[in-house]
Amino acid sequence: MLAKLTTRPAVRxxxxxxxxxxxxxxxxxxxxxxxxPQPDLSRFYRQKVSWGACGDPDTPKxxxxxxxxxxxxxxxxxxxxxxxxxxxxxxxxxxxxSVLLNFGGPGGQGIRELTSGGKAFMELTNGYDVVTFxxxxxxxxxxxxxxxxxxxxxxxxxxxxxxxxxxALLKRLRQAADECARHAGAVLPHIGTVNAARDMDVIxxxxxxxxxxxxxxxxxxxxxxxxAAQFPHKVGRLVLDGVDTLTxxxxxxxxxxxxxxxxxxxxxxxxxxxxxxCPFGQDRRAAGGQVVRLxxxxxxxxxxxxxxxxxxxQNLVGAIGxxxxxxxxWPTLERxxxxxxxDGDTRGVLSLVSGGGFAVPVRQEGHGTGHDxxxxxxxxxxxxxxxxxxxxxxxxxxxxxxxxDRPSDAQITKDLKDLRAAYEQASPVFGRFRLTxxxxxxxRPKGTNYxxxxxxxxxxxxxxxxxxxxxxxxxxxxxxxxxxxxGSSAVVLDNKGEGHTGYSSSTCVHRKVNDFLLYxxxxxxxxxxxxxxxxxxxxxxxxx
Numbered sequence: 001m002l003a004k005l006t007t008r009p010a011v012r013x014x015x016x017x018x019x020x021x022x023x024x025x026x027x028x029x030x031x032x033x034x035x036x037p038q039p040d041l042s043r044f045y046r047q048k049v050s051w052g053a054c055g056d057p058d059t060p061k062x063x064x065x066x067x068x069x070x071x072x073x074x075x076x077x078x079x080x081x082x083x084x085x086x087x088x089x090x091x092x093x094x095x096x097x098s099v100l101l102n103f104g105g106p107g108g109q110g111i112r113e114l115t116s117g118g119k120a121f122m123e124l125t126n127g128y129d130v131v132t133f134x135x136x137x138x139x140x141x142x143x144x145x146x147x148x149x150x151x152x153x154x155x156x157x158x159x160x161x162x163x164x165x166x167x168a169l170l171k172r173l174r175q176a177a178d179e180c181a182r183h184a185g186a187v188l189p190h191i192g193t194v195n196a197a198r199d200m201d202v203i204x205x206x207x208x209x210x211x212x213x214x215x216x217x218x219x220x221x222x223x224x225x226x227x228a229a230q231f232p233h234k235v236g237r238l239v240l241d242g243v244d245t246l247t248x249x250x251x252x253x254x255x256x257x258x259x260x261x262x263x264x265x266x267x268x269x270x271x272x273x274x275x276x277x278c279p280f281g282q283d284r285r286a287a288g289g290q291v292v293r294l295x296x297x298x299x300x301x302x303x304x305x306x307x308x309x310x311x312x313x314q315n316l317v318g319a320i321g322x323x324x325x326x327x328x329x330w331p332t333l334e335r336x337x338x339x340x341x342x343d344g345d346t347r348g349v350l351s352l353v354s355g356g357g358f359a360v361p362v363r364q365e366g367h368g369t370g371h372d373x374x375x376x377x378x379x380x381x382x383x384x385x386x387x388x389x390x391x392x393x394x395x396x397x398x399x400x401x402x403x404x405d406r407p408s409d410a411q412i413t414k415d416l417k418d419l420r421a422a423y424e425q426a427s428p429v430f431g432r433f434r435l436t437x438x439x440x441x442x443x444r445p446k447g448t449n450y451x452x453x454x455x456x457x458x459x460x461x462x463x464x465x466x467x468x469x470x471x472x473x474x475x476x477x478x479x480x481x482x483x484x485x486x487g488s489s490a491v492v493l494d495n496k497g498e499g500h501t502g503y504s505s506s507t508c509v510h511r512k513v514n515d516f517l518l519y520x521x522x523x524x525x526x527x528x529x530x531x532x533x534x535x536x537x538x539x540x541x542x543x544x
Contacts, residue, residue, distance in 0.1 A: 039077050044070060047206040049086060056383060059115055064088050067380055068206045070136070070199045073190050082187060082378035084199060085140035087111040088131040089118060097209040097236075099128040099517055100200065102135070104218030104242070106193070107394030109139035109386075120504055127518045131207065135223075136199060137184075137191040138394045140380045144191065145387035146176070147183030166413040170442060177443030180393060187378070191394070192401030194450050197227040201234060211236030211461075213517060217501050218242040218474060221465075222402070225486060226451060228460045235460035237517050241509070242501035243465050243479040246455050250403045250441065251419070254434040255426045256475055262427035264324040264472035265291070267498075272334055279338040292428050294341065303344050311346045317433040319349040324472055325500040400441040404449045412442065457487040464516050464523070465490050466509055470498030493523050497531035507532050 047068055054065035066086045071077035087110070088098070101121070103113040110132035114121075121130045134141040181188060200223070204212045213236040216224040221240035228235050245253060269287045272278040280287035299313035323333035329352070336348025387393070407415070423431030463486070467479025476494075483490035495502035495509050502509035508529035515521040 045205045085134040092125045098131045098207045099213040101132040102216045102220030104220045106219045106398035107391045135196045142187045143390040144184040146180040174443035214238045228458045229455040232460040238463040241466040242474045245478045258427040258430040258434045260472040261430040279341040319352040323352045400444045401447045403447045406446045456485045466493045468495040468502045473500045494528035
């Protein structure tokens with residue numbers, strides 16, 4: 001999921017789903033060893049970034065762009081390369097090097113996020129060049145796409161999910177996976193967090209930094225943890241905010257995500273029903289049922305959109321989920337739902353979606369141009385040629401690549417009804433949506449075991465892990481569990497506030513993170529931050 005750094009909705013690292021034994025994700029990723037790579041990578045490590053104007057009229061004038069080249073396959077670096085798009089704000093004072101940002105997803109475009117939300121990081125330019133990148137398969141860096149058929153992925157597992165015919169469902173899922181594989185290009189078998197972390201080390205060297213300074217949000221915390229496990233002695237000042245799990249299957253993550261989003265929805269309805277403009281009225285006890293009925297009604301009778309497709313109940317669930325990451329978006333969500341309920345107007349809810357719930361049909365000319373370039377050597381794609389389904393396609397591919405579980409047809413058939421019951425118990429609104437995300441890994445190659453088996457007891461410099469108690473996407477317990485798994489190098493900052501991640505929502509967290517990155521001032525173990533509005537100084541050394 002992308003972190004919520006601005007009031008513009010963004011997709012978090014949409015976890016998969018399921019608390020039972022079924023974990024259904026994975027897209028081809030060759031297992032990468034934690035040991036130093038044997039193939040000769042010296043030519044990649046000799047690069048230096050050439051910075052220049054970004055060439056986009058919508059890009060801030062002080063934002064510079066560049067690129068690095070990485071091997072398509074680290075095991076066989078002579079078999080092809082990829083260019084990764086970079087962007088930076090230069091340090092305004094004395095520079096201590098660079099701090100690299102990842103905003104989450106998976107599948108989030110770093111350059112687009114820094115372009116729109118860069119003001120939040122300007123204090124860091126007092127000591128660093130603030131740098132971000134589009135990871136492999138994302139944005140301008142050989143973006144993956146499921147092609148024109150990508151729009152059919154939602155019906156496969158959305159409103160037409162027919163659990164009474166599991167074999168027909170599995171057949172359709174496999175067809176969808178095959179279609180994505182045909183369109184995604186050469187990068188698909190080499191996508192995933194393990195290779196993305198290796199790419200970050202090439203970026204570190206190309207930036208001229210001896211060690212990696214890093215700020216990762218949401219899914220970006222998984223990426224940062226994997227980097228620390230692969231390159232423990234290259235870790236500089238590393239911050240993980242909105243900490244992801246390293247051990248739970250995608251099916252377990254999905255149930256946790258459904259529960260967190262249901263809690264966030266309940267909080268939104270508590271607020272909405274105090275307002276006369278609330279589309280669900282002022283009866284709080286009835287409002288939850290009205291949301292469920294609205295979703296079901298749209299699943300049965302989707303409404304047309306300006307894109308030429310139909311907007312279903314599951315599309316609505318995806319849109320609501322994005323708006324719940326930040327309270328700042330609640331008024332926008334209220335108005336969008338009011339327009340939908342009163343007038344059947346989908347424009348407001350569609351504006352809340354950045355790819356997680358509604359796959360807009362891909363522009364044929366953009367898709368073809370981008371992937372022709374990818375096939376010709378992994379060159380960067382122009383921003384206007386990034387396929388419109390890149391975010392959901394990359395999200396599925398990366399999550400699947402990071403998960404080794406692939407149950408058999410027989411196991412899926414046996415567990416499917418129980419899984420749906422478990423998900424709908426977790427959330428009558430979000431449960432089905434989360435389950436469908438997990439199902440999308442069926443038919444894809446098995447993912448890597450590396451993250452579950454090897455990312456632990458990391459002998460790196462100390463890292464700061466920020467967990468938020470009221471986070472609807474990455475529950476606080478994941479911060480505690482990940483810290484225990486990483487070992488003595490992990491220091492936890494307990495943010496008592498709400499919302500997804502703490503850097504943008506908590507003055508206290510923002511200050512403590514900046515103090516660590518800029519000055520090396522690490523909070524004492526057990527420190528906490530209150531929700532904004534309280535005196536943060538009074539809780540500096542409390543335990544959690």
